[in-house]
Amino acid sequence: MGLFGRKDKVNEGGLMDAIRCDQTDYLIWKWRPAGQDAGTTVKENAIRYGSSLNVKDGEIAVFVYHQKDGTMQDFIEGPYNDTIKTANFPVLAKIVGLAFGGASPFQAEVYYINMAGLIRLPFAVPYFDMFDPRLPDFPISMAVRGSFAFGITDHRLFVKLHRLSNFELEDFNKQLKDTLVKFVKGVVTNIPDGSYGGAPIPIVQMERRLLQVNDLVQQYIQPKLSDVYGVTLKDFNISELDVDKTCEGYGKVKELTANYTEASLKAQQHINVGNMQETNRLQMDSMKQTQAINLENMQESLRINREEGQYAQRQATEANAYTAKLQAEQQNLGAFAVKNQTQVGVAAADAMGKQGASGAGNINLGGAGGIGGMNPGAMMANMAMGTAVGTGMANMLGNSFAGAATGMGAGIMPGMAAPSGGVSVPPPIGTLYNVAVNGAAAGPYSVQQLQQMAMSGQFNAQSLVWAAGMANWMAAGQVAELQGLFVNNTVPPIPPALP
Template sequence: MALFRKKSEGGLMDVIRCDEPEYLVWKWRPSGDANSTKKENAIRYGSSLRVKDGELAVFVYNQKDGGSQDFIIGPHDQTIKTANFPVLTNIVGTAFGGASPFQAEIYFINLSGNVQIRFGIPYFDVFDPRFMDFAVPMAVRGTITFNITDYKGFIKLNRLINFELDDFKIQIKDAITKYIKGVVTNIPLDNGIPVLQMERKILEINDLVAQYLGPRLEIDFGVNMKGLDIASLEIDKETEGYAELRKVTAEQTTKTVGAQTDVNIRNLQDTQEINAINMAETLRIQREEAQRAQKLQSEAQNLSVHQLNQQTDVAKTAAKSMGMMGSGGNGGSSGGGGMMDPGSMMASMAMGGAVGSGMAGVVGGMMQGMNQEKQTPPPPPQVQYSLSVNGQQSGPFAWQQIQQMVQNGQITKETYVWKQGMSGWEFAGNVQELSSLFGTVPPPPPPAP
């Protein structure tokens, strides 16, 4: 807005300023022909220029030769002098003695204001890369906010002469429509978001569009995009393409779930087979250990019997010798008249004592062993548990098998177990005699390099 005073010297301008409440670019220039020196059509030295904070005043001279510019950033309130505008030194002729009026165009640019544009992009086709035969119409609605920060870049890209904000908004809307359609159309392929899930991914899509749109508005129009708010991604759910896409997607999902179920069943079967092999191997080891212990016990018993037999033979020999004591060693045929042989008698008595002592020791040892066997209580009955994994029952498994399966990670605290005497299935971690097994389970092995 320009304010004039009717003065006697021809109505010269006293104050140049902009009083528009809302604007992006506001233009002022004197009336009359370009390069006219008439005072009523020109600006004179000594006029006052007022630029508010957040505004920029651009002086454009000599448009015919391409134009020269001076930039005055507010706040500014001074008279127009050559010292304030160095470019005037080369424009104003010395014939006027530094007091001649001059022609110029003055543009006020709002650097602090924000321009908001609402946009609505009508339906366009979006395709899922997995099912390219089905086009799904989608519309985008939202708001974009921008301002001017690089005013020199803005002036370079936009003609300030006859600048109209409405026309400028239309240009930006056209660019927004092109860019947003390009980004949204490629999101299923470039970012892996299925078409049927795009409505729920609006925040993620908003960020993707903003990353693409901001730099392009700056390059194409010289404006700074302060914010993008996509309010809705609307799919036309009444179209045949949408119905067909939902159908094939549901079928694909069913196949995927079925395949995953088959994999889980195979894994369970493999686990059960491994458990059966482990159980058979454990039982084989237990049988071999029992057979080995029984063999050792039999060998020990046979050794005792052998020793007893040997001592019995010795006793028999001693008894025979005692029977011959009266014969003097020659069967009673000597002339001794049946008198006892003292040497044979003493030898027989010594041998008999030794034999008796040995037999007593052997018999006593056997009796002691028998007593020990009778006193040793029989081993307690072996506790066995059944398992339930994903509704499949296996087992029962012995304690050693349970312990090994816990260490292998096949049984966790959340595995259902049952043994005879329990009222129902229970988590392994809640069974008192099993809970101690989980405190010593080593962590899982590190991943393969």
């Protein structure tokens, strides 16, 4: 028979067909012309070019053409609702165009594939013998029951594997179920010795570890079904592992497992006790080490504190000794200053006495020398010289050791007032005063220096002064020791010559 059979057979067809799938629940469905059963006539493959084709969303219509050089397919993905045209059928355009110019019926098988559909099938593995690796001479009978669901994800792979040549879904389901039963039996048989991954599971424990067994079987058969049949395993569920508990092997394996479990528990308890003891020992050792470290740190801290305290005490002792030494030196220098000041005053008094004695009993009334017994100019010169020398020595020593000089010079040598009409000896240096000059402290100055400053107009009763022992600055006229400086601050005039 040629491409489309004999010419008279072709003429028997020629009716416009409506090609569509009205099934509600299917995975793969083969279309046939109305009123035709499977295998009754070749007309089921005779399709008029221009017939209407309806493919719903989620469906794929596959046109299978059987040619001398093999089988070819056109895939029409939904949604599609139109007449059969060569624009959407690349393979059909080639066949019809070569044979009849695009106006003749053609032979093709049409299959609808539901990409969203699932088929769920039950399966049962009848009783088969299993063996515990510890007792290989005692078989145990087991049966497995459950269900699985599959669908088509890659329609081109599915068509490539099955070619859809006279494809019948029932035959496919039976073939797929037989293969799955074989895989389930192979995996379950080897679970007790751990051949399919994971730890071995004793036969007597497989029932209560059903989920673990289910996962092991599914992991193995899922890629197998995809590679061999082009379907995707959507769900796999072992509902029952039926073990024949009346057989001799089951009793022996159960006894062996119980003894093994008891021994394992004892061994585990022993291990736990050993681990606990070792943990306690390590904790005690760690505690002892921590205590030793803390004790060592405490001792080191005490040692450091003790050394620091001793060092601080030595520093304080040395500082006190040094302070006492400085105070002693200051006292010695103060005494030295007072001694030198006294010597200067004595020298000045002696000079004035000698000056008076040089003419005391020889009064020249008419001579040019004036009063022969008293030379006022020499007396004033000697007084100035004695005061300057004494003041310079006191300032030199007083500026370096002001405290010592101030504390000691006030009461050692009180000032001596001169008799009326005579010459007075300048008092020794006493209290030293600071004077406020233009908002700044100047000095310190002795009373003698302040007297000279008062005579020259540089110091007056309103000048502010301060000395050691005073609470605040005071006007010089309010200080008892300085009030006498402002009574008569001019040099007495030289007496006139006698007639």
